[in-house]
Amino acid sequence: xxxxxxxxxxxxxxxxxxxxxxxxxxxxxxxxxxxxxxxxxxxxxxxxxxxxxxxxxxxxxxxxxxxxxxxxxxxxxxxxxxxxxxxxxxxxxxxxxxxxxxxxxxxxxxxxxxxxxxxxx
Amino acid sequence: xxxxxxxxxxxxxxxxxxxxxxxxxxxxxxxxxxxxxxxxxxxxxxxxxxxxxxxxxxxxxxxxxxxxxxxxxxxxxxxxxxxxxxxxxxxxxxxxxxxxxxxxxxxxxxxxxxxxxxxxx
Numbered sequence: 001x002x003x004x005x006x007x008x009x010x011x012x013x014x015x016x017x018x019x020x021x022x023x024x025x026x027x028x029x030x031x032x033x034x035x036x037x038x039x040x041x042x043x044x045x046x047x048x049x050x051x052x053x054x055x056x057x058x059x060x061x062x063x064x065x066x067x068x069x070x071x072x073x074x075x076x077x078x079x080x081x082x083x084x085x086x087x088x089x090x091x092x093x094x095x096x097x098x099x100x101x102x103x104x105x106x107x108x109x110x111x112x113x114x115x116x117x118x119x120x121x
Numbered sequence: 122x123x124x125x126x127x128x129x130x131x132x133x134x135x136x137x138x139x140x141x142x143x144x145x146x147x148x149x150x151x152x153x154x155x156x157x158x159x160x161x162x163x164x165x166x167x168x169x170x171x172x173x174x175x176x177x178x179x180x181x182x183x184x185x186x187x188x189x190x191x192x193x194x195x196x197x198x199x200x201x202x203x204x205x206x207x208x209x210x211x212x213x214x215x216x217x218x219x220x221x222x223x224x225x226x227x228x229x230x231x232x233x234x235x236x237x238x239x240x241x242x
Contacts, residue, residue: 005190036212037233065216067188067195069126074188074195076216076229091157093214093231095186095197108197110214110231112158 004068007102008075012061015079020051028105037113058082071098088119125189128223129196133182136200141172149226158234179203192219209240 007026014022024044027033033047034040041047058081065076073096080089090111097106128147135143145165148154154168155161162168179202186197194217201210211232218227 037236065190065193065195067190067193069186069188072186072188074186074197074214076195076214076231091231093195093197093216095214110197110212111233112231112235113233114235115158 002102004071004073004098005066007098008073008096012063015059015061018056018059024048026104028099028103031104032106034108036108036110055083056081083120090116123223125192125194125219126187128219129194129217133184136180136182139177139180145169147225149220149224152225153227155229157229157231176204177202204241211237
């Protein structure tokens with residue numbers, strides 16, 4: 001039996017090799033993905049569209065803390081991305097709500113938008 | 122045996138009645154308290170000084186999700202404060218590192234600073 005923690009670790013692993021088909025495949029079709037300071041994305045096609053616009057050449061996410069209860073996994077992370085040859089990072093916490101089968105049906109990331117924007121603009 | 126989740130729920134309960142002596146009493150003397158978009162506060166006296174400057178007349182924090190592993194408790198919350206007669210709220214996730222005795226030795230809250238500042242200024 002795969003735990004929720006293991007599923008989210010696998011999801012982060014997919015990010016870290018930028019395997020976007022695997023990332024998308026681990027979400028439900030009706031995924032609700034919300035970078036809290038930004039507009040919510042509803043559904044897998046909205047997420048696919050956003051990922052298609054991503055300019056990251058590499059990703060390197062580190063999980064500092066992770067815990068789960070009742071199919072909900074909470075994480076504390078630093079997410080780094082190589083964009084236009086320069087590494088940018090954001091300190092973030094995220095909640096992942098999983099189905100009983102281990103698919104991600106909701107993902108909410110909390111971070112300071114200015115911390116991110118100041119590095120990539 | 123009190124769980125870490127119960128301790129953090131008790132801590133949020135102390136906030137919700139603005140019992141600042143209880144809040145401080147649940148932290149270690151060498152607490153590291155970091156609102157991530159702001160400077161870190163090291164030690165209980167720094168935290169006491171910050172709380173003394175708080176202008177909240179009431180607090181109303183809601184825990185949306187909570188989980189623990191290895192004396193670390195992760196939370197997803199909405200924190201509301203009544204300030205100058207007006208409610209302001211911030212969507213936030215926070216990590217609480219506990220000692221084996223259940224005191225908070227580190228607290229890190231992740232949120233969008235502008236979301237907060239825009240409501241109180």
